[in-house]
Amino acid sequence: xxxxxxxxxxxxxxxxxxxxxxxxxxxxxxxxxxxxxxxxxxxxxxxxxxxxxxxxxxxxxxxxxxxxxxxx
Amino acid sequence: xxxxxxxxxxxxxxxxxxxxxxxxxxxxxxxxxxxxxxxxxxxxxxxxxxxxxxxxxxxxxxxxxxxxxxxxxxxxxxxxxxxxxxxxxxxxxxxxxxxxxxxxxxxxxxxxxxxxxxxxxxxxxxxxxxxxxxxxxxxxxxxxxxxxxxxxxxxxxxxxxxxxxxxxxxxxxxxxxxxxxxxxxxxxx
Numbered sequence: 001x002x003x004x005x006x007x008x009x010x011x012x013x014x015x016x017x018x019x020x021x022x023x024x025x026x027x028x029x030x031x032x033x034x035x036x037x038x039x040x041x042x043x044x045x046x047x048x049x050x051x052x053x054x055x056x057x058x059x060x061x062x063x064x065x066x067x068x069x070x071x072x
Numbered sequence: 073x074x075x076x077x078x079x080x081x082x083x084x085x086x087x088x089x090x091x092x093x094x095x096x097x098x099x100x101x102x103x104x105x106x107x108x109x110x111x112x113x114x115x116x117x118x119x120x121x122x123x124x125x126x127x128x129x130x131x132x133x134x135x136x137x138x139x140x141x142x143x144x145x146x147x148x149x150x151x152x153x154x155x156x157x158x159x160x161x162x163x164x165x166x167x168x169x170x171x172x173x174x175x176x177x178x179x180x181x182x183x184x185x186x187x188x189x190x191x192x193x194x195x196x197x198x199x200x201x202x203x204x205x206x207x208x209x210x211x212x213x214x215x216x217x218x219x220x221x222x223x224x225x226x227x228x229x230x231x232x233x234x235x236x237x238x239x240x241x242x243x244x245x246x247x248x249x250x251x252x253x254x255x256x257x258x259x260x261x
Contacts, residue, residue, distance in 0.1 A: 007158075008151040010244040010252070012166060056159040056239040061166070063192050 002044040005051035015067050016046050026057045076153045077133035078106040081123035082141050083115065087260055091141040098139070102148045107132070117222030120260075124196065124225055125218045128203070128211035140197035144254040152200035152243065161207050161238035164199040165248040166192050167226070175224040182220075183227040187234050194233075196225050197255060198248040209236040 003009050021027050030053045037045035037052075050057075078098060082091040091108055098106060109130050115122045120140075123130065127138055135156045137149055152163040171190055172180045184190060201207050213236040217228035233240075249255040 007154045008243070008247075010246040010250075012242050012244055050241075051158070054159060056161075058237050058239055060237070061192050061240075061242055063190065 001040065002048050002051075005048045011047065012061070013044065014046050014061070015064070018062070018067050026053065026055055029053050030057055074105055074133045076104060076135045076137075076150075077131070078104055078137045078139060078149070079109065079127065079131050079133075080106065080139055080141055081109045081112075081120045081127075083110065083112065083119040083123065087120065087141050090260060094139060094141050094143055094145070097144045097146070098149075101145045102150070104137075104149065105133075117218070118224065121218060121222070121225045125211065125215040125228070127201070128208055133203075135200065135202045137200045138198070139253070140255065140260075142256040142259040143198060143248075144256070145252075146254060147252040149200075149253070152247070155241045156200055156202040159239065160202075160241040161204055161210075162199060162201045163241045163243055165195045165243045165245060167195045168193075168245075172227050172230075175227050176221060179221045179223060179227045183231055186231060191230055191234070193226060194229060195248045196229050197257075198253055204238075206236070206238045210238050212236070 021031075030049055033049035033052050034046055037048040040048070050059075080091050080094060082088045088108075088110060095106060095108070098104070109123050112123050112126070124138065127136065135153050137152060139145070155163045171193055172183060210232055213232035214225075214229055217231040217235075218225055221228070244250070246252045249257070
């Protein structure tokens with residue numbers, strides 16, 4: 001299901017516990033799709049929402065150290 | 073203009089020898105077209121980097137996969153092009169380990185100071201990009217930032233992305249230094 005949307009599963013998975021979001025039409029669509037996708041399973045829902053949303057948002061991925069000590 | 077294609081930069085005898093192996097592996101993995109840039113006018117700095125920051129002008133494709141000559145492709149690279157078709161401007165892998173540890177201390181400090189924080193480091197030896205205004209502006213900024221030191225390219229890439237953000241999709245390590253695209257880091261040095 002997820003691979004159909006994002007083409008390859010060998011990708012980093014975002015830790016969505018910390019996120020900064022600027023409100024605009026694209027991010028509102030993204031949040032709506034994320035909510036929809038969570039009904040199909042939470043773990044990869046954000047990736048599926050990113051795969052579906054149009055236009056694509058600008059994302060600045062943060063290093064893992066922002067949420068996990070030593071980035072482990 | 074071709075829709076998808078692969079480009080290598082092979083400056084110097086060793087790179088031109090190495091690229092033969094990279095091309096052979098790419099051809100075994102699928103039927104995608106490729107090109108090699110060997111002669112670069114006004115090339116300065118570390119070999120290959122001037123070409124890399126000029127890729128937007130050097131590529132003849134709508135969507136391009138850039139590969140270092142010390143990479144070995146083991147799988148079809150179509151997934152990256154599909155992601156560009158979906159609307160992402162660039163597809164690239166993050167880099168783990170010592171932040172910009174391979175670049176000059178002065179440039180590392182400048183990058184940290186100008187950005188104001190330590191962003192995710194990206195691996196610039198394998199990446200897909202498409203033609204768009206945003207990507208054109210990014211490459212212009214990358215070229216300008218690289219010319220400040222004319223050394224490695226990753227610090228300049230981070231500063232350029234800060235100035236001219238593009239829509240980036242992150243791939244995992246298998247795509248740069250793993251099962252899909254092997255990367256023999258440092259083999260050219």
